[in-house]
Amino acid sequence: MYKSIIAMAAAALVAGPAGAAPLCSDLGFAGLLAKCNRGDPIAITLASGQPLGEGDVTLQSGAYYEMKITADGSAELALSGPDFFRAIWMNEIVINDIEIRPMAIDSLEFDDAGEAVLSFIAIKPGRYEVGIPKTAGDSQKVVISIQ
Template identity: 35%
Template structure:
């Protein structure tokens, strides 16, 4: 083997070793999500209470958000801009794991909860709300940087 081939193969091996190390270090963005504070809809004292009005998120970081309905009324949680700006990994509700490309809304007809696993992919300020209950204070925002 010529010296050029030997040096070329050694260089290629070194570059491949570095790039595979970088890829392994970055890992799967959807794993080990950061747990956000639960979003609780209503309480016994106030059916229109919203536990959090604002969430701070970063693009490229994995999150888990639990949405909990008190069952005090029906809640249809919508966040059209937000749902279109995330990579949705899955939704867990009851004994089910739902894998879908996107969400339109989470509707609770009674007491229950759902966990959303996602990665924000687009920065911006995105509103969320319980449809028809915005004037009663059931609205908030996801700030994604």
């Protein structure tokens, strides 16, 4: 019995968590950026006195995502989340049809109305928060979990 328990534990360690695999089994030439490996888009809204999003977000490690951040221009607002931004591989940030390929970011700040689209692959499992700096309300942050 003792040997079978050790064998099951070893098999679980080798297999890893079920949620850590990409969304599709045949990634093809595009690899992790393949269309079949894309998760649902994430919408964030920066507006004075309004919630950032609609509840917590769960991502799958190894899957490709897009986060669309829209500011309505009602106030000068930033979106900060350095721990989250270090847990992903950033493909690009698109602002006004300008593609930026950063190594890492800490935050994005909007002085006026506008939109930024971040495309990335979720990498490091954990629970992260992105939010408006120096605010304490629960509606001023979004909890993002990577499984």
